Amino acid sequence: MTLLDQPTSTGRGGPELPQERRLVTEIPGPRSREWLTRRAAAVSAAVGETVPVFVQAAGGGVVVDVDGNSLIDLGSGIAVVGVGNAAPRVVAAVQEQVERFTHTCFTVAPYDSYVEVCEALNRLTPGDFEKRSALFNSGAEAVENAVKIARAATHKQAVVVFDHAYHGRTNLTMALTAKNQPYKNGFGPFAPEVYRVPLSYPFRDGLSGAEAAERAIHLIEKQVGVQNLAAVLIEPIQGEGGFVVPADGFLPGIADWAQSNGVVFIADEVQTGFARTGTMFASEQFGIVPDLVVTAKGIAGGLPLSAVTGRAELMDAAQKGGLGGTYGGNPLACVAALAAIETFEQDRLADRAQRLGEMIQQRLRALRADDPRVGDVRGRGAMQAIELVVPGTTEPDAALTSRVAQRMHQQGVIVLTCGTDSNVIRLLPPLTIPEELLAEALDLLVETVRAA
Numbered sequence: 001m002t003l004l005d006q007p008t009s010t011g012r013g014g015p016e017l018p019q020e021r022r023l024v025t026e027i028p029g030p031r032s033r034e035w036l037t038r039r040a041a042a043v044s045a046a047v048g049e050t051v052p053v054f055v056q057a058a059g060g061g062v063v064v065d066v067d068g069n070s071l072i073d074l075g076s077g078i079a080v081v082g083v084g085n086a087a088p089r090v091v092a093a094v095q096e097q098v099e100r101f102t103h104t105c106f107t108v109a110p111y112d113s114y115v116e117v118c119e120a121l122n123r124l125t126p127g128d129f130e131k132r133s134a135l136f137n138s139g140a141e142a143v144e145n146a147v148k149i150a151r152a153a154t155h156k157q158a159v160v161v162f163d164h165a166y167h168g169r170t171n172l173t174m175a176l177t178a179k180n181q182p183y184k185n186g187f188g189p190f191a192p193e194v195y196r197v198p199l200s201y202p203f204r205d206g207l208s209g210a211e212a213a214e215r216a217i218h219l220i221e222k223q224v225g226v227q228n229l230a231a232v233l234i235e236p237i238q239g240e241g242g243f244v245v246p247a248d249g250f251l252p253g254i255a256d257w258a259q260s261n262g263v264v265f266i267a268d269e270v271q272t273g274f275a276r277t278g279t280m281f282a283s284e285q286f287g288i289v290p291d292l293v294v295t296a297k298g299i300a301g302g303l304p305l306s307a308v309t310g311r312a313e314l315m316d317a318a319q320k321g322g323l324g325g326t327y328g329g330n331p332l333a334c335v336a337a338l339a340a341i342e343t344f345e346q347d348r349l350a351d352r353a354q355r356l357g358e359m360i361q362q363r364l365r366a367l368r369a370d371d372p373r374v375g376d377v378r379g380r381g382a383m384q385a386i387e388l389v390v391p392g393t394t395e396p397d398a399a400l401t402s403r404v405a406q407r408m409h410q411q412g413v414i415v416l417t418c419g420t421d422s423n424v425i426r427l428l429p430p431l432t433i434p435e436e437l438l439a440e441a442l443d444l445l446v447e448t449v450r451a452a
């Protein structure tokens with residue numbers, strides 16, 4: 001009999017889980033190690049992994065593994081479970097729906113929750129103009145559809161994206177994504193008519209927002225031409241690319257230029273959306289009103305759902321039947337989204353994100369003040385990061401970053417890294433994490449960076 005044949009705890013997830021960091025074995029423990037062995041024999045070696053534990057339950061601010069270790073979650077499954085894992089409203093809504101019907105395909109036989117999610121998105125996204133939405137499964141799929149919509153509406157083809165951008169792993173979105181390893185290497189050829197221009201990256205370029213916008217616009221006008229350009233696509237704060245917060249004025253500069261030149265301005269709010277940055281959408285904090293907003297991740301408490309929302313005349317431009325897919329707006333995901341959106345609003349999770357952000361910034365700025373390897377502390381709300389460098393320079397220190405992340409995992413805290421140079425540690429706690437738990441994780445992070 002192997003360990004895996006023995007029953008594991010039957011404990012449920014959700015916020016009722018004990019909110020504590022508790023290590024009862026080394027990380028990974030014996031049960032996780034058995035699963036890692038089975039994983040290696042069954043799962044493609046090309047599918048990555050960050051933390052070497054297998055999950056048994058999760059909720060509030062913790063993830064409990066199959067050995068009974070309780071880890072503090074500062075990753076939210078990559079910014080997904082903002083409302084917490086197994087959030088009570090989400091669980092109840094999905095349980096009720098799963099017993100009614102699981103799927104009809106909205107484009108075959110429609111149902112109410114799809115329409116209600118679109119109504120909610122039209123209400124919540126920036127802009128007081130007439131809007132429409134369409135639902136898909138993943139962030140990448142929604143980004144692709146935003147590009148399709150912009151092309152259909154403008155009868156133009158080119159798309160401009162930025163250095164360090166991340167938009168997905170499908171063929172078109174690989175072309176839109178900047179970083180080669182591991183996302184693109186060996187997977188070409190990539191889609192044409194994608195043009196990349198420099199971002200505003202205050203820690204590295206020293207430019208004002210207006211200067212960085214002017215630099216990008218000049219390149220677009222000279223190398224692409226507005227008469228060919230369907231859309232400019234940008235993450236308001238970059239996610240995978242390093243949690244880069246552009247200098248003030250950069251986003252409005254780009255958006256104003258696009259919108260006065262017949263170019264669709266698309267905000268990819270897949271990672272920044274749904275209260276994560278302290279407002280429902282990050283665009284609000286930068287004073288931009290995108291023509292199209294792409295959402296996913298936080299939208300449905302962990303069920304796969306994504307959306308494109310925007311100006312009705314753009315959203316309605318493609319031919320009838322031109323947008324769709326078998327599962328897009330699946331009824332389980334839609335009721336989960338309605339429950340998640342109710343939770344964001346009723347529990348004022350955007351305010352919570354701001355409060356968590358203040359705690360994180362305070363702690364990490366103090367660290368930066370006495371450790372020159374912490375080159376930059378940046379972020380908004382509960383989307384914060386430190387960029388680790390060789391002291392006194394902006395030269396990335398990826399080795400230090402990976403050591404810190406691994407050491408955090410061994411101590412029972414899930415943290416993720418990011419950045420084109422893999423030298424950024426990012427914090428994305430569930431917005432339901434208890435403050436004491438976040439404080440404990442931040443203390444550990446500070447100690448771990450100092451000791452690494």
Ligand code: PLZ
Pocket residue numbers: 078137138139140141143166167168169235239240268269270271272296297
């Ligand atoms: N746009 C801004 O952050 C997904 C990628 C994880 P999907 N980011 C996490 C990984 O290693 O694959 C993301 C994003 C932004 C688009 C996407 C794509 O969303 O739901 O992963 O397709």
